[in-house]
Amino acid sequence: MPPSRVSITIVYDLAPNCTMDDVEIGEHYHATVNGVVDYGVFVDLSDNLSGLVHESKLLDEYEYGDSLIVELDEILDNGDLSFSEAQPTEYRTDVVEPGQLITATDLDNNIGDPVHFVGEVIQIRQTSGPTIFQVRDEVGVVPCAGFEEAGVRAYPEYEIGDIVRVSGTVEQHDGGKQLEIDQLEPVPNAEEMRTQISESLDAVAEPNEIEPLVDWPELDTILSDLSDVAKTLRRAVLDGRPIRIRHHADGDGMCASIPLQLALERFIEERYETPEASEYLLRRLPSKAPFYEMEDVTRDLNHSLSDRDRHGQKLPLFLMLDNGSTEEDTPAYRTLAEYDIPIVVVDHHHPDPEAVEPLVTQHVNPYLHGEDYRVTTGMMSTELARMIDPDLTTDLKHVPAVAGLCDRSRADAMDAYLSLASDAGYDESDIEDIGEALDYAAFWLRYDDGNSFVNDVLDVGCDDSDRHAELVSFLADRAERDRNRQLDVTLSHTDHEQLDNGAHLYRIDVERHAHRFTYPAPGKTTGAVHDEMVTKHDGDPVITIGYGPDFAVLRSDGVRLDIPEMVSSLADEYPEAGVSGGGHLVVGSIKFVSGQRQTVFDALVEKMADADIDEQLRSTLL
Structure with missing residues (x-):
């Protein structure tokens, strides 16, 4: 409560x-x-x-x-x-005035009655009929309909942020209830009322206290930061500020965003009388890259400005999940900063806090607490969703295990998460199939959020267990078929050499020797080749590079590459190569100009040959 x-x-x-x-x-x-x-x-x-x-x-x-x-x-x-x-x-x-003074929770008991309601205007939307004022008090938000001629703005002297007293009658409308305005007037003690509402909403925005799903000290250090984010998100809902969830379009990104979307939808439904409130307050937007691209931000900003102008909405808060921690995000962030749009980041990629943190409101990342990528974003966001709506706990017990296997977390807590999933009815093979199905769905959805469909695949908010099982089986089987077909054409073109540190290095030109524009994409193809080679060498350290004209995807087992550090060094040493990229210690990608590919590759392989062998960085293959 x-x-x-x-x-x-x-x-x-x-x-x-x-x-x-x-x-x-x-x-x-x-x-x-x-x-x-x-x-x-x-x-x-x-x-x-x-x-x-x-x-x-x-x-x-x-x-x-x-x-x-x-x-x-x-x-x-x-x-x-x-x-x-x-x-x-x-x-x-x-x-x-004659009629009862009500709060936002009293509409059901006053249908057809004259009432009064005092609060702050947080949205003004002009429809083809009435003007809809969304007015909030200390406990919720009430839609208030003002009538003039059809399509003409009612009470044009009032704006967002005004404290008003609304007199009228509560009526049923489109599956919900609204207050049809007889009189709209200012409140004499407006600033006092504004302060009171703000203080009350601060209390309502406080997140629920939860016990983490598993006992894991590495996660405990982050819970306080996540609690702060939960309060920020709940307060944004109460303030009528839309939330745009930008997440990496892969298994971990979906495990992070889908539970959080569901938790916020439930909180919106609890606090807003308008049935479609979550449709304009909340949107989940997948990003193909593990960072916020200029293509994404220009599209998002265009839509946000249009929503403000057409529907009277505030500019949104952006929540970045499983992306947003690196220097590559900063051009997009600077664009949003021109409009004072707040940005909250929950990510587990290797961060560049000096570049990012001046531009964001909150930044949660395990690296900032001395941990690393093994604490996946899906694991963190599951706890974040529970802080917003703890009633989701039963539905989310398997999600951290899916997130961990999707991102190959080697965390000590993985056994505990898999056990938790098993108790909820999902064995390890089920978890693997769900992760494979999510990745496969994300590839074909591209920039579409796949709303409801991906919920059914992840089995979060799914109302038909048979449909979930059939979907996962079908998608996972298709993913395995397409991956095997890709391996059939790539393995014979994979070059091998052994580095001075004993690691096996494999290279595959995924642009020339793999099917293009189909599943799996270059990164996933590189991962599939890498898995085959790790199995072949039975425990020896292995590095795999999948490359094209101007990019390379890196995977390693048993070698401490520190890919973000390697990218940074290459960028400093070869400024003419235009090197950028990042990722985790042992998984990442690099971009460069095509004319400098050989120079970058020679330097990259030299750094790999100098890297330390680390037994603790060996993965358990999916």
Whole structure:
């Protein structure tokens, strides 16, 4: 359950025509003395409401016409009202017209009734009919419909950020409820109200406290950072700020983004009355590269500016998952910075904090805590999703194991994650097949998020277990078929040499000796060749390079390459080669200009020959 909101006394100032329907026992009201007797004072709350404050419940002496604050203690059977005097040290005044003052959670109980609602405008959307004001209070968001001529902006004097009082009637609309506006007016104590709402929403935004799925010290060091991110995301939802999830389009990236998308959708549904709120507040966007490309940011920014202009939305928060930690991301980040768009990063690629952190709001990465890529983004995001919605825990127990096998994590916790998945009904072969199916689906989806389809593959939010099993079996079988077909044509063209440090080096030109524009892509093809060679050499250190005219994909087992460091060194040593890239210690990629390929390769192989052999970096093949 979300934390309770911050308490402050509300004192109601009733309009002259308010009646008994507008008061409630236990609430506080502004009153005026209309008579003084030996046993107390009579007070008026409105033209239609009066009652007695007994002398035993008075804190001061009063004369006719004096003002005081009273609390309604009792409504007697004959309709008389009994009050006690109150002197709150901190309060705000809310004016009450006829009809009940409600919060965002009270719509269901007031359908067809005249009500009042006070809050902050967080979105203004003009439809072909009414103008829809999304107004939030301390507990949720209410759609308020203002009517003029069809398609004409109602109440044009109000803008996003204004504190308003909405009077109208609660009506059913398109599967939800909305407040149809009779009157929209400013609130006299707007800044006080704004502060109160903000403080209350800060409390609501606090993430749920959870116990990690497994006992793993390497992950524990990151939980505090993840909790901060969970609060940022929950607060963005409450602020009406859209969230755009940018994730690497591979198994780990999907294991990171799909649970988080589902958790945020549930939180949005809990806090917004509009049924389609998650459609405009949340979007998941896969990236083919493991970094945020200029192609991606220009498309995202164009859509965001269009949504702001057409639908009255705030500019979004960008959440980068399984990407976003490297210098390659910074051109895109600088573009977003021109519009003050916040960026949050949760990633496990080797980071460049000096380049990235001045441009992002939050940056979570195991390397920043002395850990490494073995803590995958999917593992971190599973805990992040549970902080947002702990009710998802049962549905997510297998996800960290899928993420770990997809990214070949050698973490000590992998056995614990596999055991957790087994308890949830997934054996290791099931986990392997889910990961293979996700990678296969991601390849064919390209820039499409595959929403619902990939949920069924990962079995998160899937409502049909048979469909999940059939999908995974089909996609995993197709992936294996296509991978074997690729190996049939590539293995015979793979060159071998043994380096001075004893490592076996294999090279394959994936541009000339592999099927193009089909699964598996160059990186996956290189990985498949590498697996074959690791098996062939039965424990000896192996490095595999899959290359094209201007790129190389690297895989290694048993050799501490430190690919990000190698890329950085090559870029410094050969500036004319235009070297860039990165990745993990033993998995990564390099780009360069095609005319310098041989120079880069010679230097790269020389660095590989000098690398240390490390038994702990051997992988368990999928």
